[in-house]
Amino acid sequence: MAIAYFSTPLGTAKIEGDENGISVISIADEGDPGAELKQAKQISETIPAVLQExxxxxxxxxxxxxxxxxxxxxxxxxxFQKKVWKALLEIPFGKTCSYMDLSKKLGDVKAIRAVASANGKNPLWIVVPCHRVIGTDGSLTGYAGGLWRKKWLLEHENPSTQQSLFE
Structure with a gap:
């Protein structure tokens, strides 16, 4: 299993995989004391070929x-987790859906907690877009990387356009 660390606007990310594909993409926890120093030391100087793309x-x-x-x-x-992650891949870029919507799509509204749990265990940060799932009321609920990252990602994917008075 090849591993590399790379810098993102949201902190240092870790990617793992082999010739069968990428299995993990995660973000370092910035709540960790000394995280900045650790992250700076972690950035990979050489990237294994299986992780480059x-x-x-x-x-x-x-x-x-x-x-x-x-x-x-x-x-x-x-x-079940793979079924949820596959459904996450169908949420379009710049769009969101609720945990309830996702549960309905998977055929069982009563599975909302299980769907939320599987969403939280998503090992492929950003690529399998669990950040696009929000509360039924539109709130930014539950995100393993921190709600500030979820907000950043959603704004990155759907930036609000400021209207000009002089168009």
Missing amino acids: GIKQLQYYFEGKRNDFDFKLNPSGTE
Whole structure:
């Protein structure tokens, strides 16, 4: 399993994978004392070939030059988790849906807690867009990377346009 660390506007990200695909993309926890120093030391100087395309596409995403990903994924999880993660991939760039909407789409409104749990265990940060799932009331609920990151990602994908008085 190859591992690399790379810098993003939201902190240092870790990517893991092999010839079967990318299995983990995660973000370092900035709440950790000394995180900045640790992150600076972690940035990989050389990137294993199996991870290069994933990092390149994520960098383009952060630069606003990409809104989808087409590198091979290979996450580990239960069948139910994989079913939820597959449904997450269908949420369009710049759009959101609620946990209830996702549960309905998967065919069981009573599974809302299980869907939320699977969403929270998503191992592929950004690529499987769990940040696009919000509360039924439109609130930014639950995000493993911190709600400030979720807000940043949603604003990055759907920036509000300021209206001009002089159009």
